[in-house]
Amino acid sequence: MSISLEMLLLMLGCALVTWVPRVTPFILVRNIQLPDVVLRWLAYIPVCILSALVLEALFHAEGNIVTFDWLNLAAFVPTLIIAIWTKSLSKTVIVGVITMAILRFFF
Amino acid sequence: MSTHLNVNASTITTDSFSQGIKDCIPTLLGYVSIGIAFGVIGITSNLSVLEIFLLSVLVYAGSAQFIFCGLYVAGAPFSVIIITTFIVNLRHFLMSLTVAPHLTRYSPLRNIGFGTLLTDETFGVATTKVMKDKQLGGNWMDGLNLTAYLAWIASCTIGGIIGKWLPNAEDWGLDFALLAMFSALLVLSLSSVGKSKLMHYLKLIALMAILLYVLLYFLPGHLAVLIATMIVATIGVATEK
Numbered sequence: 220m221s222i223s224l225e226m227l228l229l230m231l232g233c234a235l236v237t238w239v240p241r242v243t244p245f246i247l248v249r250n251i252q253l254p255d256v257v258l259r260w261l262a263y264i265p266v267c268i269l270s271a272l273v274l275e276a277l278f279h280a281e282g283n284i285v286t287f288d289w290l291n292l293a294a295f296v297p298t299l300i301i302a303i304w305t306k307s308l309s310k311t312v313i314v315g316v317i318t319m320a321i322l323r324f325f326f
Numbered sequence: 327m328s329t330h331l332n333v334n335a336s337t338i339t340t341d342s343f344s345q346g347i348k349d350c351i352p353t354l355l356g357y358v359s360i361g362i363a364f365g366v367i368g369i370t371s372n373l374s375v376l377e378i379f380l381l382s383v384l385v386y387a388g389s390a391q392f393i394f395c396g397l398y399v400a401g402a403p404f405s406v407i408i409i410t411t412f413i414v415n416l417r418h419f420l421m422s423l424t425v426a427p428h429l430t431r432y433s434p435l436r437n438i439g440f441g442t443l444l445t446d447e448t449f450g451v452a453t454t455k456v457m458k459d460k461q462l463g464g465n466w467m468d469g470l471n472l473t474a475y476l477a478w479i480a481s482c483t484i485g486g487i488i489g490k491w492l493p494n495a496e497d498w499g500l501d502f503a504l505l506a507m508f509s510a511l512l513v514l515s516l517s518s519v520g521k522s523k524l525m526h527y528l529k530l531i532a533l534m535a536i537l538l539y540v541l542l543y544f545l546p547g548h549l550a551v552l553i554a555t556m557i558v559a560t561i562g563v564a565t566e567k
Contacts, residue, residue, distance in 0.1 A: 222376055229404050230377075233394060234384035236412035240419035242441035248426040249434065256563065261424045263530070263559035265453040266519070268417060269512040270531045271538060271551040271558075272446070276505045280542040291505065298506045302513040308352040311513075315506025316359055319499030 290326065294319040346469020349455070350477075353447045357474060358481040359503035360388050364395075365485015366492075366500075371395035375486040382482035386475060387445060388504060389548075390414045391482075414548045420555065421449040428462040436464055443471035445478075450511030457518040526566065534558045 253261075277295060279288040298315040305311065361382070368378040373395065381391055390411045397407045422441050429440055448470050456462055519527055534554055541550035 222374070222380065225404075226377060227380070229407060230381055230384050232404070232408040233381075233390070233411040236408055237385050237387055237390060237415045237418070238442060240412075240416055241422050241444050242438050244419060244422035245426045245429070245437040245441035246434065248423070249430050249437065253427060258427065259566070260559050260563050261427070263562035264420050264424045264555065265450070265515050266512065266527055267530065267534065267555040267558045267562070268420060268551070269450065269508055269515060270534050271555050272508045273505060273512055274531075274535050274538050275542070275547050275551050276508075278539060278542055280547065285539055285542045291502070294499075294502055295505065295509065298502075298509050299513070302506075302510040306510075306514060306517060308507060308510045308514070309355040311510035312356045312359060312503050312506045315502050315509070316499045319502035320497075321499075323497050323499060 290319075290322055294322055341463020341465045343465040343469035346463075346466040346471075347473045348469075349451055349466070350448075350470045350473040353451060353474065353507065354477050356447060356503050356507035357477045359500045360507075361478050361481025362485035362488060363500035363503065364388065364391050365482045365487070366489035367392065367395050368482070368486055369489030371399040373398070373486075375483060375490065378486040379479065379483045382479045385411070386443070386478060387415050387418070388478075389446075392501075413546075413552075417446075417548070417552055417555070418444060418449075420552075421446070425449060425452050425456075425462070428456055429464060429467065432464045440464070440467055440471065443475050445474060447507060447511070448474050450508075450515070454511070454514050454518055457515065526562070530558050530562050533561065 273295075277288055277292050279286050294315060297318050298311055301314040302311040364382070365375075365378050368381070368391075369375075373381070381394065385391055385394065393410055393414055394407060397410060402410075422444055425440070425444065426437070429437060432440075451470060452462060452467065455466075516524065516527060537557060538550055538554045541554055545553065
């Protein structure tokens with residue numbers, strides 16, 4: 220097993236551009252007192268970003284018109300029901316993965 | 327709220343490393359499935375197990391690692407791979423900005439540590455904790471972060487080894503673990519906002535669906551996610567009572 224210098228540099232480049240956005244706010248916030256309206260705005264970020272990530276996976280944007288990703292949508296419905304019912308991360312993931320495996324087996 | 331996770335998080339308010347590990351455990355299944363899926367896909371994208379290991383140590387971001395494989399196997403230039411990784415992970419800036427104000431009492435070095443290991447999932451667990459306890463502890467954060475990080479590296483590497491032995495392992499639905507985990511984290515976040523605010527949030531999510539649909543016509547998915555999040559959060563502040 221070996222790794223080329225080129226590949227290592229590519230990975231380090233990707234690591235750097237991932238690390239900077241993650242760490243910068245932790246440095247910034249120490250030196251600046253964020254105004255109240257920004258803190259209120261930030262309180263909306265968790266629900267907004269999580270719903271955006273979920274919804275984005277349910278859309279299919281490769282053709283001329285944006286449609287639903289039917290396979291993901293079909294697996295999403297039982298997954299969401301389990302999430303609301305159990306409020307458990309692990310049970311939701313298990314049901315989601317099994318549902319998707321069954322769907323891929325048939326379609 | 328009668329689940330095991332919620333009882334644990336609300337009864338113990340002291341800042342302990344071991345409680346951070348415990349609160350990470352429910353997300354581990356998600357990490358392990360996605361990590362294994364990544365390892366398998368890494369092998370099919372002509373990466374070696376060592377490269378899969380290094381990528382999960384250095385980049386430590388599920389979606390970016392998948393996209394890395396996709397672009398690498400398609401022979402994209404390195405500049406394109408690096409710029410795409412940057413855009414895909416730019417949402418972490420917003421996540422760090424959300425978590426950081428709760429941890430300013432710790433040293434700069436520890437804050438760099440919190441930021442370095444922030445991911446979608448630890449962000450989800452940490453913000454759920456903030457909504458319930460109104461505070462975050464540094465030891466708890468380290469316990470959560472280190473457990474998630476080590477589990478991720480281990481599962482990616484094991485996935486790579488599995489991928490060497492089992493072709494077509496990606497048909498098993500493991501990639502759906504990411505979407506399932508985001509869904510569960512969303513439901514957990516919503517269940518802790520309180521009844522009076524829930525309707526407001528549900529309307530914002532409906533708006534998010536429409537906005538995202540429109541944005542996807544002229545933006546790649548990850549940019550659409552970022553821009554839609556900022557717009558909807560702004561509308562959230564403007565319309566709150």
